Amino acid sequence: MPSVYDEREEVSWNLSEGEQIRFKAKGAVGREHFAIENREDDFWKHIRTQLSLIIRPFTNVVALGYFGIIAFISIVLSFLWKLNEPLVRGWRLQVVKNVALKKPQLIPSPRPDLLLKYYWKGLVLIFSRTVYFLPLVIVVFLSGAKMLGIAKEVAFFLWDKAMNSDDLGIGAFFIKKVLPQFGVEVIIQLVVLALYVILVWPIYRIIMVSYALGKSRGWSFFSMTQIKKAIAIFKNHSALIYGVYGFVLSVDVFVTWFSWTVGWVFFFIMPLFVLFARHWVKGYAYGILGRKLIALSVFEQNESTYQNILDENV
Amino acid sequence: MKTYELFVDLNYERAKELEGKRIIVTNPSGGGEALVLDIEDVEEVPLQGFKVPLNEISKLKSALTVPLSDSASRSRVWQTLLVYVFLSPSRISTFFIRGWRLDIIRNMILSTQTTTGIAPVVNRLSNIGEDIKQGAVLIGLKLIYDLPKILILTAVGYHYIEFILDWLTFIFGNAFGTSSTTFDSMMNDTQFKVSLAFFFQALFVVIYSFFVTPMFKINEIKYAKGNIELKDFFKVEEIIDSYKKYKKYKMSTLQVYIWDLLVTGGSWVFGFFLMIFFPWLYFIVNPFYKLLFKHWPKAYGYGLLGRKMEANGDI
Numbered sequence: 252m253p254s255v256y257d258e259r260e261e262v263s264w265n266l267s268e269g270e271q272i273r274f275k276a277k278g279a280v281g282r283e284h285f286a287i288e289n290r291e292d293d294f295w296k297h298i299r300t301q302l303s304l305i306i307r308p309f310t311n312v313v314a315l316g317y318f319g320i321i322a323f324i325s326i327v328l329s330f331l332w333k334l335n336e337p338l339v340r341g342w343r344l345q346v347v348k349n350v351a352l353k354k355p356q357l358i359p360s361p362r363p364d365l366l367l368k369y370y371w372k373g374l375v376l377i378f379s380r381t382v383y384f385l386p387l388v389i390v391v392f393l394s395g396a397k398m399l400g401i402a403k404e405v406a407f408f409l410w411d412k413a414m415n416s417d418d419l420g421i422g423a424f425f426i427k428k429v430l431p432q433f434g435v436e437v438i439i440q441l442v443v444l445a446l447y448v449i450l451v452w453p454i455y456r457i458i459m460v461s462y463a464l465g466k467s468r469g470w471s472f473f474s475m476t477q478i479k480k481a482i483a484i485f486k487n488h489s490a491l492i493y494g495v496y497g498f499v500l501s502v503d504v505f506v507t508w509f510s511w512t513v514g515w516v517f518f519f520i521m522p523l524f525v526l527f528a529r530h531w532v533k534g535y536a537y538g539i540l541g542r543k544l545i546a547l548s549v550f551e552q553n554e555s556t557y558q559n560i561l562d563e564n565v
Numbered sequence: 566m567k568t569y570e571l572f573v574d575l576n577y578e579r580a581k582e583l584e585g586k587r588i589i590v591t592n593p594s595g596g597g598e599a600l601v602l603d604i605e606d607v608e609e610v611p612l613q614g615f616k617v618p619l620n621e622i623s624k625l626k627s628a629l630t631v632p633l634s635d636s637a638s639r640s641r642v643w644q645t646l647l648v649y650v651f652l653s654p655s656r657i658s659t660f661f662i663r664g665w666r667l668d669i670i671r672n673m674i675l676s677t678q679t680t681t682g683i684a685p686v687v688n689r690l691s692n693i694g695e696d697i698k699q700g701a702v703l704i705g706l707k708l709i710y711d712l713p714k715i716l717i718l719t720a721v722g723y724h725y726i727e728f729i730l731d732w733l734t735f736i737f738g739n740a741f742g743t744s745s746t747t748f749d750s751m752m753n754d755t756q757f758k759v760s761l762a763f764f765f766q767a768l769f770v771v772i773y774s775f776f777v778t779p780m781f782k783i784n785e786i787k788y789a790k791g792n793i794e795l796k797d798f799f800k801v802e803e804i805i806d807s808y809k810k811y812k813k814y815k816m817s818t819l820q821v822y823i824w825d826l827l828v829t830g831g832s833w834v835f836g837f838f839l840m841i842f843f844p845w846l847y848f849i850v851n852p853f854y855k856l857l858f859k860h861w862p863k864a865y866g867y868g869l870l871g872r873k874m875e876a877n878g879d880i
Contacts, residue, residue, distance in 0.1 A: 494694025
């Protein structure tokens with residue numbers, strides 16, 4: 252150590268406002284860690300576990316039989332003006348209930364009287380969903396003129412592409428023809444759509460879970476008390492609900508994309524795939540949500556004990 | 566004995582006074598014993614003129630090494646990327662990643678990195694859901710703050726979109742040989758005159774952004790730390806307080822904000838480029854690029870700013 256440093260003079264040196272001395276060390280002192288090795292970090296293991304839980308119910312013959320029968324009926328009905336929709340949605344509602352209540356046989360039984368029950372509940376769901384979507388449809392309809400313009404351009408583009416008479420790339424097409432049609436209307440539509448996705452739809456799903464568990468009846472989708480209750484549940488457990496909802500929405504989009512792009516190749520087994528991937532997986536996910544909400548004692552009052560007793564015997 | 570590089574925000578003459586001196590820091594932030602530092606050499610690092618963007622780029626470089634620096638971090642990057650890509654088609658990813666950025670800022674300010682690191686854990690749906698919710702809330706707030714700007718932009722864009730798009734197609738088309746218009750023919754076809762109204766509209770948007778966005782970000786930093794609640798975003802006292810902080814940390818805030826704009830703009834250009842020329846790669850490559858080169862640097866930058874303010878006790 253050079254001796255000059257021993258002859259220091261003491262000077263009082265205050266930092267003025269805004270001054271600061273920041274240390275940066277040569278070496279790895281005080282480095283930021285993006286992530287730290289953590290024994291609880293079981294991301295992949297957790298995914299594997301969840302995937303096996305989703306598939307395991309199908310590993311017994313009875314379940315496969317139940318599923319096969321429903322799939323068969325659904326495929327047959329789908330050729331009759333898509334009459335299978337209510338059946339499939341009601342079936343999915345039963346899945347939600349079975350998973351939430353940890354029934355030993357999770358795949359719903361295809362007993363004929365139950366099929367009618369599924370059908371009826373599916374109709375209730377489809378009706379409620381349509382009403383919930385109505386404001387969005389109205390908003391889109393009001394700016395329909397713009398959309399027609401865009402639709403026309405898309406149609407011409409596809410026709411030209413088919414006739415090979417126009418060599419606008421898809422990107423250039425988007426820039427030159429589609430974007431100029433956008434205006435304030437589309438901004439409004441996007442905002443309304445975002446509000447739907449973030450607020451309205453999760454509320455609808457909460458009431459659906461409540462309906463599946465028999466905690467509320469069909470008309471509860473339009474009852475202010477039920478809606479307020481759902482909003483309260485949503486506020487208190489938004490993290491859990493958004494997590495499940497985000498997962499389910501993503502599965503939905505993926506299945507839709509898959510059936511549009513690749514589905515025509517497998518058109519025989521597509522209905523089976525859709526039944527499994529979309530309806531079973533979504534039903535399962537909402538069932539887990541229901542299970543967790545029950546564990547949190549979220550559904551206090553049971554308004555329809557009578558209906559519940561009937562269901563339990565099934 | 567360790568050698569350190571000290572950076573200090575002083576003018577050169579004042580800093581030169583330190584050369585050869587010994588500094589004793591009697592109460593270093595973060596606690597601990599006093600520090601004794603012997604200054605060997607003082608040199609000037611210019612932070613004005615052309616060096617500023619270079620300084621930002623070097624900051625960006627160091628920001629990029631952080632997620633990739635060790636195996637735990639890298640695996641967290643993959644996990645986050647998987648969640649981000651999975652949520653992308655439904656656009657929920659926009660909300661998710663916004664909340665994710667807030668988590669990073671919060672972890673950096675509160676130094677909660679001792680257990681899990683700066684980046685939030687995405688193991689469970691409830692963690693992911695928490696980020697989605699935070700993101701939705703922040704995006705909603707920002708939308709309200711930016712309402713005047715959005716309205717003006719829509720009006721401007723609506724009027725001049727043909728002009729802008731024609732030129733964009735010309736630039737990209739000629740660069741890649743898919744367009745045959747020449748510069749002269751473009752000039753001939755352009756009947757656009759820059760009107761005074763357009764000039765003022767553009768000026769308004771720029772001034773508005775430089776006033777409102779950094780102030781919003783300081784509000785966000787305060788919210789991340791937990792000093793304020795959501796409704797305080799609309800409280801006049803908090804807004805005035807954030808403006809005062811903006812003034813105090815003017816250089817730092819503007820540096821981070823300009824970095825923010827560069828990174829966002831670069832990401833937009835990249836996405837645009839990708840969508841036009843490689844649309845089939847868009848849904849995989851774009852999230853990957855954005856996560857590492859847009860969202861992470863932005864969050865890190867504002868986290869550094871927040872950390873600086875927190876160290877000075879200003880939040």
